[in-house]
């Protein structure tokens with residue numbers, strides 16, 4: 001991996017809430033990571049059949065253009081809950097057809113996926129970037145592969161702030177998002193609101209396993225504009241394969257449905273600070289893996 005980390009990203013991160021880490025994965029590392037993605041798909045699909053009776057869990061369902069929650073509250077299921085340090089596959093159902101929506105959420109912890117682990121652990125460029133923006137003892141809370149399939153699958157991701165799902169007191173989340181193919185306006189790249197990390201966090205996700213309830217608590221009256229691709233105030237975050245976006249947990253981001261003929265695969269890693277922060281018991285991940293990124 002290139003080590004041009006000497007340039008500080010702090011000023012830009014503090015101004016925009018997001019920085020692009022160009023060539024975060026060099027061509028060889030990118031190829032190895034793509035191999036791990038293929039292995040992760042095999043691991044997840046085999047595990048689904050062998051250990052979960054082949055029952056496909058839909059992240060969400062869309063019918064006649066109307067989004068809806070999946071029929072069961074999937075976040076409360078043992079399948080979702082135990083994905084923290086495993087590789088599970090989640091689907092999306094579009095007009096009765098199922099397609100892979102994501103694999104997660106412990107790609108970086110799986111012994112069969114060494115190149116996922118290398119993105120997180122012992123990665124000088126990532127460590128330098130996180131230290132530069134003020135992290136003292138970060139851990140990777142979760143990792144996700146998002147295939148963002150073409151031709152109408154790869155559904156919309158609505159505007160959100162990551163700290164909603166990776167909540168600590170004080171807030172500390174950030175995201176490393178890596179494009180595994182060129183991500184452009186045509187194939188549904190990410191979009192974001194520059195400077196939105198300065199907006200207060202709007203919602204906190206509450207997953208209460210005892211009461212078997214999942215909901216969102218609004219904690220601030222933050223105005224999160226509706227997303228219309230190509231229309232202000234959101235800007236497209238086009239990047240090349242291997243580039244990464246590093247963004248703040250309050251940074252508002254989203255992506256449209258991928259109607260192009262090209263997939264737009266990506267990896268996303270959530271980090272939180274563990275030094276002098278409190279982890280919310282209502283996060284859907286109930287236990288933080290304790291492996292720090294650096295000493």
Ligand SMILES: O=C(O)CCC(=O)C(=O)O
Nearest residue numbers: 146157175177255266268
């Ligand atoms: O890849 C996408 O389209 C959305 C990813 C995202 O929202 C995230 O990584 O937080």
